[in-house]
Amino acid sequence: MLNQYETVFICTPVLSEPQVKEAVKKFRDIITEHGGEMLHEEDWGMKKLAYPIQKKSTGFYHMFEFKADPVFITKLETDFRRDERVIRFMTVRLDKYAVAYSEKRRKLQKEKTEKKED
Incomplete structure (x- = not known):
């Protein structure tokens, strides 16, 4: 049985953009290699x-x-x-209400980006 999770992590600010992307790729690969399924990913920047x-x-x-x-x-x-590049992280399991909210938020975000492109 797979549960749905959300993880937010903070990388140290002394890293360059390529180093941050490398750290993100490392954790994305760890999730997919162990049978996880990536649903969504957001880069919030510094x-x-x-x-x-x-x-x-x-x-x-x-x-x-x-x-x-x-x-x-x-x-x-x-x-x-x-990983020394990560200074904080938090993982939470999403219940059915959080999953519904997350899907709704992603849908609205997608619509906003489509409107900006028009």
């Missing part, structure tokens, strides 16, 4: 942190939405902890 983390006040935010086996989540979180 943002100011609410409070300093490891003496840093900004970070590169990225969000994954995926389906995976519950046992896999502990392995994914272990990989986040071991």
